[in-house]
Amino acid sequence: MRQKDFFGHVRNILYCYRIYRNSIFPRCNILSEKKVRFFRCIVANFAIGAIVIGLLAFTLTNKTVAASGETAPFYKGESKTKVSLMVNVYWGTEYLDEMLDIFERNNVTTTFFVGGMWVAENDAMLKKIYEKGHEIGNHGYFHKDHKKLSAERNFEEINITHKLVKSVIGIDMNLFAPPSGSFGKATLSQAETLGYATIMWTRDTIDWRDHDTQKIIERATSKMDGGDLILMHPTQNTVEALESIIRYAKEHNLQIAPVSEVLAADV
DSSP states (O other), X not given: OOHHHHXXXXXXXXXXXXXXXXXXXXXXXXXXXXXXXXXXXXXXXXXXXXXXXXXXXXXXXXXXXXXXXXXXXXXXXXXXXXXXXXXEESSOGGGHHHHHHHHHHTTOOOEEXXXXXXHHHOHHHHHXXXXXXXXXXXXXXXXXXXXXSOXXXXXXXXXXXXXXXXXXXXXXXXXXXXXXXXXXXXXXXXXXXXXXXEBOOSEEOOTTTOOOHHHHHHHHHTTOOXXXXXXXXXXXXXXHHHHHHHHHHHHXXXXXXXXXXXXXXXX
């Protein structure tokens, strides 16, 4: 039941109660005023109880819908030979050209998860990333904490970004990376409803916080293994670390690939 329909029913219950109360207990001498107040109290409690039960049922129904069909997020792929350097983009546009050049020189394609708010202001850069052969994923619109959002707001954040990206480059994305890795049951169910797999990460470079090139390299490469999803962002230190990370992967016979390829088992 939709929320507006439910509250329409609540209003009808209250309206019927008022009519019922006034028709049964008119101000007359049949019953004493004390008895009228007593019976009115009983009817009022009954009506309030019905409303409370309705609210509870509505809430539980919503939770059931949000949880139904829930699919677990992906923290690692099935591939034994591929890893992904997944790039979340809401800011750092000034570093993207350098990153794209490094990827191109090394014959590497990966996945860029883009925020809708960023796309609205950087559609030309989105086109460039896509034309370079990289996979595009959904990173929500306003960089919200999705765990704290309602099912409806989760749906809107993902869907609006989906439609915006499609209007720019004409594709239907199917990978969603929640901002800050925050998600709840409603996030998972709404993402699935929209045809998305929810993507987390195996290892985080934490490049947005620690502006230390060596730390970024170590976090990306330490015990690097097939199926790893390695999270990074467009920062100056990430640009400086990128060549070393790519070289390490190649030296260990690991191919850097888009997330969708890393999720799949090797053929």
